[in-house]
Amino acid sequence: MRRTRRGSISRRLAIATMAFILVASLAVSALQLRQQYLQDVATARARMTEIERGFVPGLTAAVWMVDPSRIELLMDGAMRAWRLAHLRVRTSEGEVYERGRDPGADAIARGRFTLVHRDGAAVEVGQLEVTMDDTAMRAGIRQRAVSRALGLTIGIGLGAACLLLLIRFWVTRHLRRLAEYARGLRPDTLHEPLVLEGRNARRTDELDDVAAAFNRMRVAMLEDLDRRRRDEAELAAHRERLEDLVEARTRELTETARELEAQRDAVQR
Numbered sequence: 001m002r003r004t005r006r007g008s009i010s011r012r013l014a015i016a017t018m019a020f021i022l023v024a025s026l027a028v029s030a031l032q033l034r035q036q037y038l039q040d041v042a043t044a045r046a047r048m049t050e051i052e053r054g055f056v057p058g059l060t061a062a063v064w065m066v067d068p069s070r071i072e073l074l075m076d077g078a079m080r081a082w083r084l085a086h087l088r089v090r091t092s093e094g095e096v097y098e099r100g101r102d103p104g105a106d107a108i109a110r111g112r113f114t115l116v117h118r119d120g121a122a123v124e125v126g127q128l129e130v131t132m133d134d135t136a137m138r139a140g141i142r143q144r145a146v147s148r149a150l151g152l153t154i155g156i157g158l159g160a161a162c163l164l165l166l167i168r169f170w171v172t173r174h175l176r177r178l179a180e181y182a183r184g185l186r187p188d189t190l191h192e193p194l195v196l197e198g199r200n201a202r203r204t205d206e207l208d209d210v211a212a213a214f215n216r217m218r219v220a221m222l223e224d225l226d227r228r229r230r231d232e233a234e235l236a237a238h239r240e241r242l243e244d245l246v247e248a249r250t251r252e253l254t255e256t257a258r259e260l261e262a263q264r265d266a267v268q269r
Contacts (some may be wrong), residue, residue: 008040008172009167009171009172010167010168010171010172011148011164013163013164014117014160014161014163014164014166015090016165017158017160017163018156018157018159018160018163021150021156021159022153025152025156026149026152029145029148029149029152033141033145033148034143036141036144037134037137037138037141040134040137040140040141041108041109041134041137044083044108044109044132044134044137045108045109045252047082047109047132048109048111048130050082051078051113051130052111052113055078055082055181056115056128058074059071059074059075059078059128060115060116060117060125061117062074062188063089063091063094063115063117063125063126064117064125066124068095068097071095071097074088075089075097075099077098078143079099079199081121082132083097083132083136084100084128084130084131084132085100085101085103085107085131085133085135085245086099086100086101086103086129086131087100087128087129087131088100088128088129088194089126089127089128089129090126090127090129091121091125091126091127092124092126094195100131102131103131103135105125105131106133106134107131107132108132108133109130109131109132109135110129110130110131111128111129111130111131112127112128112129112130113127113128113130114126114127114128115127115128116147130162144148153206157168170194174196174199175198175207177194178194178207178211178214181194182214185218185221185232190218190221190222190225191222192216193218194209194211194214194215194218195207195211196265198207208261228256238253
């Protein structure tokens with residue numbers, strides 16, 4: 001015979017609820033992180049204007065003054081400030097200053113600026129190439145995803161534990177009481193009504209309906225037993241009356257037979 005595995009409905013409900021909330025929360029978080037990534041990409045592309053306004057003039061002046069140390073210092077600062085992937089400065093004399101590595105197809109934004117020194121006349125002193133990728137953005141997204149997933153797991157775990165306790169307090173213990181009452185129903189225990197402890201009499205729910213149905217069934221069983229007892233008592237009384245009537249008729253027939261026999265003997269004599 002196959003053995004039935006016993007489980008707890010409160011535990012299954014808590015696990016199912018936790019799994020559903022976790023999946024839904026992760027889906028919503030994924031959409032939010034995707035939206036955040038798109039916003040970061042748009043922000044990164046908008047930084048080209050900041051670079052043109054805040055970095056190009058200073059770099060142009062350094063290239064015009066032929067100050068390699070200042071050019072490299074400005075390039076290092078730009079790499080850190082705007083999280084650039086690749087930065088290249090090519091002067092009109094053919095000198096090249098480069099920072100980072102060109103990401104190729106992984107680039108999300110590219111910019112090319114002409115370095116023009118304006119001192120009366122406009123003089124082109126070089127070219128600036130700027131390339132951005134999403135490496136830093138992806139790292140930030142991953143970090144936020146891990147933090148959010150950890151927070152969701154902890155929060156949902158605590159919520160599931162609270163839900164488990166509430167289900168056990170509000171539902172499971174009353175279901176266990178209903179099962180114990182049903183197992184203990186006997187003719188000699190039908191006079192004991194089913195009472196669920198800790199219930200609010202002014203606010204009823206499905207458990208109170210089930211308990212009321214059990215009590216109505218108990219009353220119906222009591223009435224049925226009482227009716228059967230009355231029927232059995234009436235049958236017993238009727239049986240006794242029939243036995244008395246048969247006995248009386250038997251005596252009458254015996255006396256009649258004796259009288260007939262005496263009359264026959266008298267006739268014969």
